[in-house]
Amino acid sequence: MAVTILHFNESMFETIVAIRYRLNLPTMPEMMNRYFRMYDTTKDLIKAFKNSKQVQKKFAALRAIKRGLQATDDRITLKSHK
Structure with missing residues (x-):
């Protein structure tokens, strides 16, 4: 089963660019279909x-x-209970 993209947003493009960079693949838009064929799911x-x-x-x-942030939140909580 091939991956079909129905809605392609900027975040997905960044994801593809990141994966392509990692795999040393081209990032040109015309290569996107070939890229998706590399993955079955x-x-x-x-x-x-x-x-x-x-x-x-x-x-x-x-x-x-x-x-x-959790540590800071815990400290604030401890101070407020004193």
Whole structure:
């Protein structure tokens, strides 16, 4: 089963560019159909994207920010209960 894109937004384009960069593939729009034929399912496409180093770094940074915000929130909560 091939992946069919019905709605193509900017975020999806950035995803494709990121995956193409990771796989050293061209990012030209006319190459998009060939790109999608490389993957049998959307699951494979998402897996390739999630495994890219750039995405892993961004997720790690977001997790660190989230932990920092939670720690700050916990400190504020502790101070307000004193």
